[in-house]
Amino acid sequence: MSETDKNQMINQQIQSVTYPWIRSFLRFKPEEYLKKIKCPVLVLNGEKDLQVPPQSNLEGIKTAFKNGGNKKTTIKQYPNLNHLFKNAQPVQPKNTEKSNKLSLLKFYQI
Incomplete structure (x- = not known):
């Protein structure tokens, strides 16, 4: 990757965090918002989720429902599943960079 490409990528990342959204x-x-929910709730998370850290996410949700008085919650963490509830595949270090680039290209439809 050229120095110009690297700089452009860095600038895009910096600009992205300034977007209002x-x-x-x-x-x-x-x-x-979770504290206000009073109906039964089912919360699911994959143990190998890399996008939403399972432990802190589920603990935070559990605490919010408890603080709001909602006792009608079921919280489950599924072993070896990723963010898409698919079996997590071992990461292959040499393929990770290429895979990430392809995922980003697909996401941004480049």
Whole structure:
């Protein structure tokens, strides 16, 4: 990757965190809303989720429901499943960079 490409990529990353949506997302406090939910809730998370850290996510949700008085919650963490609830595949270090680039290209439809 050329130095120009690297700089362009860095600038794009920096610019992306200044978008109003991203700033709003980073400030969002889901516990404020979760505390207000009184109906039964089913919360599912994969143990190998790399996008949403399972332990802290599930603990935060559990605490918010408890603080809000909702006792009608079921929280489950499924072993060896990723964010898409698919069996997590071992990461192959030499393929990771290429795989990440392809995922980003697909995501941004480049």
